[in-house]
Amino acid sequence: MRRSSASLRAFPISPVSRSTAYRGLATHSARAAAAAVQTKPTPPTEVTSDDLPVVSVAGRKIAVGWDSRTWSRFHNLWLRDHCRCSACYHSITKQRLLNTFEIPPDITPTHAEPTPDGLKVSWPSSEPHVSLYPWSWLQQHSYDPPLHQRESQLDKITWGSKIQSSSPTITYEEAMAADDRGLYKWLSHVDHFGICFISGVPPTPEATEELSKRIGFIRETQYGKFWDFTSDLAKGDTAYTTLALDAHTDNTYFTDPCGLQLFHLLSHTEGTGGSTLLVDGFYVASILKELHPDAYSILARTPVPAHAAGEESEIYKPYPPSGYPVLNHDPVTGELTQVRWNNSDRSTMKNMDPYQVEEWYDAIRIWNKLLTSADSEYWVQLGPGTAVIVHNHRVLHGRSAFTGKRRMCGAYIGVDEYRSKLAVLRERFSSDTAEAGRSVWSPSL
Numbered sequence: 001m002r003r004s005s006a007s008l009r010a011f012p013i014s015p016v017s018r019s020t021a022y023r024g025l026a027t028h029s030a031r032a033a034a035a036a037v038q039t040k041p042t043p044p045t046e047v048t049s050d051d052l053p054v055v056s057v058a059g060r061k062i063a064v065g066w067d068s069r070t071w072s073r074f075h076n077l078w079l080r081d082h083c084r085c086s087a088c089y090h091s092i093t094k095q096r097l098l099n100t101f102e103i104p105p106d107i108t109p110t111h112a113e114p115t116p117d118g119l120k121v122s123w124p125s126s127e128p129h130v131s132l133y134p135w136s137w138l139q140q141h142s143y144d145p146p147l148h149q150r151e152s153q154l155d156k157i158t159w160g161s162k163i164q165s166s167s168p169t170i171t172y173e174e175a176m177a178a179d180d181r182g183l184y185k186w187l188s189h190v191d192h193f194g195i196c197f198i199s200g201v202p203p204t205p206e207a208t209e210e211l212s213k214r215i216g217f218i219r220e221t222q223y224g225k226f227w228d229f230t231s232d233l234a235k236g237d238t239a240y241t242t243l244a245l246d247a248h249t250d251n252t253y254f255t256d257p258c259g260l261q262l263f264h265l266l267s268h269t270e271g272t273g274g275s276t277l278l279v280d281g282f283y284v285a286s287i288l289k290e291l292h293p294d295a296y297s298i299l300a301r302t303p304v305p306a307h308a309a310g311e312e313s314e315i316y317k318p319y320p321p322s323g324y325p326v327l328n329h330d331p332v333t334g335e336l337t338q339v340r341w342n343n344s345d346r347s348t349m350k351n352m353d354p355y356q357v358e359e360w361y362d363a364i365r366i367w368n369k370l371l372t373s374a375d376s377e378y379w380v381q382l383g384p385g386t387a388v389i390v391h392n393h394r395v396l397h398g399r400s401a402f403t404g405k406r407r408m409c410g411a412y413i414g415v416d417e418y419r420s421k422l423a424v425l426r427e428r429f430s431s432d433t434a435e436a437g438r439s440v441w442s443p444s445l
């Protein structure tokens with residue numbers, strides 16, 4: 001609905017006129033719309049300079065009318081706290097300079113008006129303080145009501161064994177290309193699928209280490225930084241044997257399990273077996289939730305203790321020691337964010353209520369049956385030249401038993417290092433403001 005700019009003209013807000021900040025038809029219809037029961041808000045249209053939103057200050061909030069049906073309400077206190085002028089916010093470090101706790105809880109603007117660049121608000125203070133909030137930022141961060149889908153897993157593509165017909169893959173050249181476009185493609189595949197193969201990798205630990213470092217610094221653990229291992233029990237873990245390893249996620253004994261795990265099989269001679277198992281934990285969890293909601297709920301609320309205690313000098317356990325559930329969720333969106341499952345590394349199930357015991361075992365039995373189904377299991381034989389990266393918060397991995405001499409190398413990357421790199425690449429390659437550098441209004445802040 002187009003409105004003349006005259007009807008949107010703000011005028012100074014005095015206590016008397018505070019609740020009638022605007023005149024003209026737009027205000028009436030906008031206010032009537034605001035009073036109407038809020039139907040599901042439609043994301044507002046692009047704000048153009050000749051069609052500015054309606055702005056109204058009422059009590060402890062400022063209301064922004066995007067169109068006749070969509071309003072957002074922002075607390076004055078919240079707006080003042082989020083001022084990003086150079087006095088309130090460090091434009092280089094992107095850190096708050098303002099002392100939040102000096103803002104009066106009942107702060108009220110002396111003036112508020114729509115401008116082509118955003119919502120302009122003047123605050124009472126000994127020296128005049130003016131804040132300007134870009135319309136796009138206000139739309140993105142509207143919380144009353146939320147106008148945009150919160151950052152969510154919408155772009156996750158779950159898979160079963162059929163992915164083997166078209167596994168996400170990039171070439172080593174793409175991954176190593178200095179312009180980072182290939183790196184962005186690689187990490188986008190990991191973000192969507194939880195796995196990505198890399199073909200054409202020189203079959204050396206050196207090249208594999210450099211490949212790993214393209215994502216971020218390697219996460220050092222008790223197994224070292226870059227690992228190059230075989231079945232010699234060099235470390236007190238069954239990975240350093242010829243035994244089969246059931247589908248698992250690594251580091252359940254850490255408070256914060258690694259984010260990515262890269263594997264590159266350098267050689268396997270004088271024997272057979274040792275193929276790699278990959279299972280999309282998000283895919284299996286979605287089936288469990290659909291077909292066995294009670295089991296899903298049990299796995300989502302029962303903490304599972306774990307340990308790595310194969311070295312005399314080490315006892316790793318998560319904090320708190322009770323551990324974390326198999327299925328972990330975003331407390332805001334409720335979406336599944338992390339699978340933690342390693343039945344070998346699981347410690348004694350203590351602190352359980354007696355009635356829980358059998359239902360928990362029933363739940364993990366169903367979970368295991370789905371994990372090990374032909375529909376879920378993606379078996380692939382790695383070999384020199386083809387590495388695979390696995391998102392350890394989502395995809396479970398394992399291997400079949402083997403004979404002979406088998407040499408595997410790889411590395412862990414922290415989940416925050418991975419997410420930071422992806423965010424930077426996304427900012428650079430998918431934002432039309434990348435050239436201008438990171439704004440204090442970046443969606444990431």
Ligand SMILES: C[N+](C)(C)CCCC[C@H](N)C(=O)O
Pocket residue numbers: 223227229237238239248249250251252342345
């Ligand atoms: C990857 N690397 C061979 C270094 C270590 C393997 C550790 C496996 C451990 N049981 C876990 O699940 O975390």
Ligand SMILES: O=C(O)CCC(=O)C(=O)O
Pocket residue numbers: 239245250274275276397398399408
């Ligand atoms: O040896 C392999 O193929 C995988 C070993 C493994 O599962 C691990 O290191 O976590």
